[in-house]
Amino acid sequence: MTNKLKKVSLAAGAVAAIKSGTAQGQAVDDLIAKLKDKNDNVRAEALGGAAKIGAAAVNPLAEVIADKDVEVSRAGKRALWKIVRHVGKPGADNEKKAVVTRLEELLGNEQVVSVRREALWMLSEICGRGSVDTIAGLLLNEELREDARMVLERIPGRKSLDALKEGLKAAPDDFKLNMAQSLRKRGVRIRGLDCVKLVPTKQTKVEPL
């Protein structure tokens, strides 16, 4: 290919990318605007097309989920779950990887807890070993550690298992039993931390007759 042809080809590619980016950007903007609409029917219509928008919508949807209007927040959550369920299909590895990367970004401190918790559970369905370190980092966060533990339990493979083992070592006393449970679930024999699932703790105030 000559230099001239290369330049033409690159230029055509760039235009296509911009057009595509613009179209996707427009789709995201439309989705967000409709999800924030006060009309139920408008939000419902937006949900119908949410699944295929993909990674570009993840961060904007986090803002919708954090919205103070409970129905707008729920619509944002529904839309993001639709994306997660769409990209998890067999053979969509690139789409899935892009969404996983964006979801990991939602685990940061700058997001409200409800968004971080939801992102964790979304990752639990589609993420791989590459997300384990980020998720394991939340085992020391008091508000999110129980969700992070359960999510790690769900991710197959050696890396999540190792993260759970490290998590047990680092866990404060009031969280060791939780970590031990996940390890038992993953087939690890735990000594010295008996399971307490059958130990009653809750007292009633109701009296017998």
Next chain:
Amino acid sequence: MKQTNQLNRREFLAGAAAGAAAVSFPYLIPSGALASRGKGGANERLTMAHIGVGGMGGYHLRDMVGRRDKGEVNIAAVCDADENRLASAVKTAGKGIVPYRDYRYILERKDIDAVVIATPDHWHAVQMVHAAECGKHVYVEKPACCTIEEGKAMVAAAKENKVSVQVGSQGRSQPEAYSAHAYIANGMLGTISKVTCWHYASPVDNNPVPDSDPPPELDWDLWLGPMRWRPYNQRYCHGVFRWIMESGGGQIRDRGAHVMSNAIYFMDADDTGPVTVEATGILPTKGLWDTAINMKVVYTFKNPDWQLIWEQPGEKIPYFDQEKRKRLGIRDGYGAVYHGDKDKLVVWVGDGQVFTELKAVNYKIPAGGKQVYKSPGHKEDWFEGIKTGKKTIMNIEAAVATANLCNLGNVSLILSRKLNWDPVKQEIIGDEQARRMMGRPQRHPYHL
């Protein structure tokens, strides 16, 4: 499983007289029955406790009080996470009944032989498994479980601990279910290629409310149990948990656990399952509830080849006798049609009510024909299971097979794609996300 067994269970087996006896019997024998050899009266009665006493739990308690008053059983305890419901249950059951908020106190008591579990659906598997591990026989409301993994744990727990389990898909025990079963089993429809179920649509949460503090009478942490933590919302409970996917799973897991229970029973498919599951439908776009409003699920079975189709709403077939429908309050909003190459048969409702066409009701099994089991009643069948070790009519394997249909339908709908299912290994094939959804990590300490 054994790794999660508790000191309590081992202590129970080591300390209880029943433990030694159980070695030589197919099932753990009720403590009352063991103590009663050569004696009569109260010692022969099973001692029961009720876990979850609102809704269907209230019905079961009242039913059991009637049996107690006839001298058939003892009732020792009641339990609920809602103090108002618990107080009401104490009044219903009367003097001598001990109330508990935490069901694990009941499991510790060695004088209790059996438990009736009628909590919200997300608790069924955990409480059934725990009860079995403590040597209790179990009657647990349907659906058996909310995930494939829970179902496997339930089957294993019943088997390992040799307890009798009856699941509350009581349609199988109804007289006209026997009629339909006998009619189908004796080939009156020919080869059946399709069973179509109809059921009215699910409600939409048209009155959404924001999260709030739980009411003082409700232990929200205990109500949530194995489910991941979330703030209280009035639209979770009571009763309406059915419209939450993680808990009730919608109409397909509520009434599907009746209608499809009968279908696989009549089709002799309790010990198998479909090879593909494909669902389509409409999910809510507002409110807290997230289960399907409308839904169609096609289950394809192989060897023999047939399809089970759940349609919500589907094509309703009104009961043929309107006067009888009104008189008996027949709820014909759901049922199933069995399509054979010789004829078809309609079976209405499917739970505490089962009605079928007169040709099946009037059918007599000919000499040399195939006999089918006639249940003496759903609870009576369970009592027989406890006393003799016989398999109950809605045993845990059958109940899990039914719940798997419901759960796979929901997973397929959520993912908007067809699932391939291995009915022998009981696993989804070739879809990693769907495979992860076969289980759901559970909150500490409310886990299997």
